[in-house]
Amino acid sequence: MRNSLFALFLLVAPFAAWASGGEGPELEHADIDLTDQASLQRGAKYFVNYCMGCHTLKYARYNRVAADIGITEAQLEEFLIFGDARSGELMTNSLRPEDGEKWFGTAIPDLTLVTRWRSPDWLFTYLKSYYVDDSRPYGVNNLVFPDVGMPHALADLQGVQEAVHADGGHDGGGHITGLKLVEPGTLTPEEYDNMARDITNFLTYVGEPIKLERRRLGVYVLLFLAVLGYLSYLLKKEYWKDVH
Known part of the structure; x- marks a missing residue:
């Protein structure tokens, strides 16, 4: 298992260094x-x-x-x-x-x-x-x-x-x-x-x-998912109340 993780690290490390820009002036x-x-x-x-x-x-x-x-x-x-x-x-x-x-x-x-x-x-x-x-x-x-x-x-x-x-x-x-x-x-x-x-x-x-519009819509999407998650939780409690 450790050998597999080490091999994965060797594979990913060069790409991580490239993505970070490597050495260079501070931006x-x-x-x-x-x-x-x-x-x-x-x-x-x-x-x-x-x-x-x-x-x-x-x-x-x-x-x-x-x-x-x-x-x-x-x-x-x-x-x-x-x-x-x-x-x-x-x-x-x-x-x-x-x-x-x-x-x-x-x-x-x-x-x-x-x-x-x-x-x-x-x-x-x-x-x-x-x-x-x-x-x-x-x-x-x-x-x-x-x-x-x-x-x-x-x-x-x-x-x-x-x-x-x-x-x-x-x-x-x-x-x-x-x-x-x-x-x-x-x-x-x-x-x-x-x-x-x-x-x-x-x-x-x-x-x-579209970046600003994407961010604006993203707020509404997250709010919708939060409300949907809460309603789903209430539905789950109601559905399983006789079991628990």
């Missing part, structure tokens, strides 16, 4: 709020303007997003749709997959479900964790996604960060213990954090648009 809490429509609207604006040139949301439609985040059809067409796309279409772009792979060395992922297969905290930390690395093709690397192929699309806003190593230096000689802003961007660190949080909030919504 910052995104502190998102899916009920904050102003944040969702800003996140949609930032995503369309800074991310959608390369990344798609191929499981989301423009008009569904507009309805959920509280903007009108006119606002959708004026601020979120560029080119010839129509409001009922999926949120894709004109970048051919083979071109993206040639330019960046890897296929460019669709981000509809990024916070489902990663997490909101992972995405929030990722957006804040670019740093200068001259060994990389685009001159930057990322703490939570080592050897990332994507350039820092928000560098002008965040500024330039350097890695701080365990020996106190910035040019190697130990593992990275943190990042230091050496060249400010057009946003203050607090403003950039808010922007990263808005993008994370929006992509968390996109990953599961």
Whole structure:
């Protein structure tokens, strides 16, 4: 029996370690709020303007997003749709997959479900964790996604960060213990954090648009089951009263 349990542990342990993310930087809490429509609207604006040139949301439609985040059809067409796309279409772009792979060395992922297969905290930390690395093709690397192929699309806003190593230096000689802003961007660190949080909030919504409604219905389902359980208990007592 003990041998069987030990074998089961050896089988499951690698998957548990993989699911926990293994070793890596501590993720910052995104502190998102899916009920904050102003944040969702800003996140949609930032995503369309800074991310959608390369990344798609191929499981989301423009008009569904507009309805959920509280903007009108006119606002959708004026601020979120560029080119010839129509409001009922999926949120894709004109970048051919083979071109993206040639330019960046890897296929460019669709981000509809990024916070489902990663997490909101992972995405929030990722957006804040670019740093200068001259060994990389685009001159930057990322703490939570080592050897990332994507350039820092928000560098002008965040500024330039350097890695701080365990020996106190910035040019190697130990593992990275943190990042230091050496060249400010057009946003203050607090403003950039808010922007990263808005993008994370929006992509968390996109990953599961029904999440708030699911939670609301879940409360009623649990209440129904509680009442049904109580009634079933009373019925059981009545049915078995002559036996007990």
